[in-house]
Amino acid sequence: MRHARAAQALPPIVRILLAVAVSIPLMVIDQRSHYLREIRSILSTVIYPIQYVASLPQKVGTGVGEFFTSHQVYQQENKKLRLKVLKLKAAQLKYDALLAENARLRALFKAAAKVADKALIAELIEVNLEPFTQKLLVDKGGRNGVFVGQAVIDANGIMGQITGISPSTSTVTLVTDPGHAIPVQVQRNGLRTVLFGTGATNKLSLPHLTATSDIKTGDVLITSGMAGRFPAGYPVARVESITSDANESFLEIVALPVARLNHSKEVLLIWPGSEATVSVKREDEK
Amino acid sequence: MIGLGQQHRDRCRMVIAISFLLALILDVLPLPYWAEPFRPEWVSMVLIYWCMATPQTVNVGYGWLMGLIVDLMQGSLLGQNALAKSVIAFLAVTFHLRVRMFPLWQQSIFVVVLVLIGQAITIWVKGLTGGLYPTWMQWMPGLSSMILWPWLFVVLRDVRRLSRAK
Numbered sequence: 215m216r217h218a219r220a221a222q223a224l225p226p227i228v229r230i231l232l233a234v235a236v237s238i239p240l241m242v243i244d245q246r247s248h249y250l251r252e253i254r255s256i257l258s259t260v261i262y263p264i265q266y267v268a269s270l271p272q273k274v275g276t277g278v279g280e281f282f283t284s285h286q287v288y289q290q291e292n293k294k295l296r297l298k299v300l301k302l303k304a305a306q307l308k309y310d311a312l313l314a315e316n317a318r319l320r321a322l323f324k325a326a327a328k329v330a331d332k333a334l335i336a337e338l339i340e341v342n343l344e345p346f347t348q349k350l351l352v353d354k355g356g357r358n359g360v361f362v363g364q365a366v367i368d369a370n371g372i373m374g375q376i377t378g379i380s381p382s383t384s385t386v387t388l389v390t391d392p393g394h395a396i397p398v399q400v401q402r403n404g405l406r407t408v409l410f411g412t413g414a415t416n417k418l419s420l421p422h423l424t425a426t427s428d429i430k431t432g433d434v435l436i437t438s439g440m441a442g443r444f445p446a447g448y449p450v451a452r453v454e455s456i457t458s459d460a461n462e463s464f465l466e467i468v469a470l471p472v473a474r475l476n477h478s479k480e481v482l483l484i485w486p487g488s489e490a491t492v493s494v495k496r497e498d499e500k
Numbered sequence: 501m502i503g504l505g506q507q508h509r510d511r512c513r514m515v516i517a518i519s520f521l522l523a524l525i526l527d528v529l530p531l532p533y534w535a536e537p538f539r540p541e542w543v544s545m546v547l548i549y550w551c552m553a554t555p556q557t558v559n560v561g562y563g564w565l566m567g568l569i570v571d572l573m574q575g576s577l578l579g580q581n582a583l584a585k586s587v588i589a590f591l592a593v594t595f596h597l598r599v600r601m602f603p604l605w606q607q608s609i610f611v612v613v614l615v616l617i618g619q620a621i622t623i624w625v626k627g628l629t630g631g632l633y634p635t636w637m638q639w640m641p642g643l644s645s646m647i648l649w650p651w652l653f654v655v656l657r658d659v660r661r662l663s664r665a666k
Contacts, residue, residue: 226593229560233586237564240579245629250578261572264521268528340530342539344574345641346633347626351575378575385575393631413633476533 251379255356258380265341265351265383272340331445332485334358336366338478339383348374348388348411352481355382363443365484371449371472372396372437373481388475389450390415397440398450400433409435409451409469415476418451420467425458427465435469445486508664515663516558519546519656520566528573537637540644541615543570544588548611549656551592552600563589580625584618591617604650612646 244250336352343349354360356379364376366386374394378385387394392413399406405428410419423429433453439446451469458465523542531539543566550558567585571578591614592599599610619639626632 226560226590230586230590233560233564233590234583237579237583237586240582241577241625241629244578254572254578257572261569264524265528265573268525269530272530341528342530342536342574343528344576345536345539346635346638347576347631349575391631392633393629413635 251362254378255380258378258383262380262383265339268342269340333367333482334360334485336360336384336481336483338481343385346413347393348391348413348415348475349377350374350386350388350481351383352386352483353383354483355380355384357381359485360384360483365437365444365448365486367448367482367484368473368478368480370474371451372444373471373473373475373478375443376483386481389471389473390418390475396444396450397438398435399438400429401436401449402430402433403428405429406438406440416470418469418471420453420469421464423465423467424463425465429453429456429465429467431456434472445484511663512554512557512660515659516550516554519550519659520562522546524566524569524573527570537640538644539641540648541618541641543567544585544615544618545611545645545649545652546656547585547589548592548614549653551589552596553656553660555593555596558589559593560586560589563587576622577625577629577631580622583625584621587621588614588618604653607653608646608649611649612642615645616642 240250244254334354336354336358339351339353341351343351352366360376360379362376362379366373366375372389374386374388374391376384377387388411389396389409390411390413392411394411396409397406398409405423407420407422407427410421412419420429420435431453434449435451435453437444437446437448437450449472451471454468454470456465456467520543523546526542527539547558547563547566550562563585564582567580567582568578570576570581570585574581595610599607602610616639619642623632623638
C-alpha cells in the first residue's frame with residue numbers, strides 16, 4: 215500500500231520521461247531485431263478475445279445472410295461450381311502429364327526436381343489493423359506451423375507475406391504495403407527487378423528500371439524466387455502504365471496486383487517444396 | 501468507512517477497465533471501406549476523459565499500457581502507440597484543472613489538439629521506420645474524435661456518477 219502511494223506521488227513529468235525512456239528502446243529493438251517476436255506472440259494471445267469480439271458482428275451478419283439465402287440461389291451456385299470443377303479437372307489432367315514430363319526431363323538433365331508447394335487455407339478475421347498500412351489478420355498461427363516470411367496467395371496470385379505470428383492468428387503484410395518489396399521477373403523475357411508497395415490499395419511501383427529496359431504495359435510480373443523468401447513462378451502483378459520522363463533516368467512504372475487483395479475471404483499459406491527432394495509429391499486437393 | 505471507500509474505489513476501477521475495453525473493441529471493429537480513415541481515436545478519447553476526471557488513478561502509466569495493447573492489436577511497432585498515448589495522457593493530466601472548466605466545445609478543441617499530437621508522433625515513427633503512406637486522410641481521426649467528444653463526455657460522466665451514487 216505504501217509502495218502504491220509512493221508511486222502515485224511521482225509527478226507526471228517524471229512519468230512521461232519514464233514512458234519515453236522505455237518506449238524508444240522498445241521501438242528500436244522491435245524494428246532492428248527479432249528478440250520481441252516471442253513476447254509479442256505470447257501477448258497477442260491475450261489480445262485475441264478483443265479481436266474476436268470485434269469480428270463478431272461481421273460474422274453474425276454473414277451467418278444471417280447465408281441463412282436467408284434461398285435454396286434456389288444455392289442450387290444455381292452449386293451447378294456453376296460443378297461446371298467449374300469439371301473444367302479445372304480437365305485442365306489438371308494436362309497439368310499432371312506436363313508435371314511428369316517435366317520431372318523426367320529434369321532427371322535426364324540431372325537437375326533437382328521441383329516439388330509442388332504445400333498449401334493451407336486460412337480465413338480472414340475481419341478486424342482493423344494499423345491504419346494506412348496494408349495488413350490483414352488470418353486465423354492460422356504458430357500452432358498450424360505458420361512461420362514469419364511465409365508467402366500468402368489467393369487463387370490469382372501473390373497477396374503478401376506473414377510478418378507476425380501468435381499461436382492461433384497471424385498478420386499478413388500485403389504486397390501493397392508501403393514498406394513491402396518483392397523480387398520479381400517479367401514473365402515474357404525474364405527481366406529481373408524489385409516490385410514495391412505504395413500504400414494505395416491497388417497500386418504497385420517498379421522504380422528501378424531504366425528507359426532502355428524491355429518492358430511493356432500488360433506484362434505479367436512473377437516471383438523470381440531471388441532472396442529465397444517467395445517461391446518462384448507465382449504471378450504478382452500486371453504492368454498498368456509506363457511513363458518515361460526525359461529528365462529522369464528511371465521509368466515510372468505502375469503495376470496492379472493480380473491477387474484480389476480486398477475481396478478474398480480465404481487465403482492460402484504456402485510451404486515451398488524443398489528443392490533437394492527428388493520425388494515429386496502432389497498435395498491432396500482440399 | 502475505510503471499507504466503503506475501498507468498495508467505491510474498486511467499482512470505479514471496474515468502470516474504468518470496462519470503458520477501456522469497449523474503446524479497444526471499437527478501435528478494431530471492422531468498418532466499411534470508405535469510413536475506415538474517419539475512425540475516431542476511441543482509446544485516446546476515453547484516456548483523455550479519465551485523465552481529466554481521475555488524474556490520481558488514470559495517468560501516464562495507463563496511457564502507456566493502453567498504447568501497448570493498441571500496438572499489439574494493430575501489429576504496429578511495439579511502443580509506437582504507447583509513446584503517443586502516454587504523451588496524450590501527460591498533457592491531459594497537466595491541463596486537467598483548466599480544461600475541466602471549459603465548455604464542451606472548447607474541450608473538443610483541446611481533445612482534437614491532443615489527438616493530433618498523438619497522430620503526429622505515430623506518423624513520425626512510421627516515417628522513420630519506412631512504413632509511411634503520405635496522405636492527408638491520416639489526420640481525419642482528429643476531426644471525427646472532435647465531433648464525438650461531447651457525446652462521449654456526457655455518457656462517461658453519467659456512467660461515472662451512477663457508479664458513485666450507488
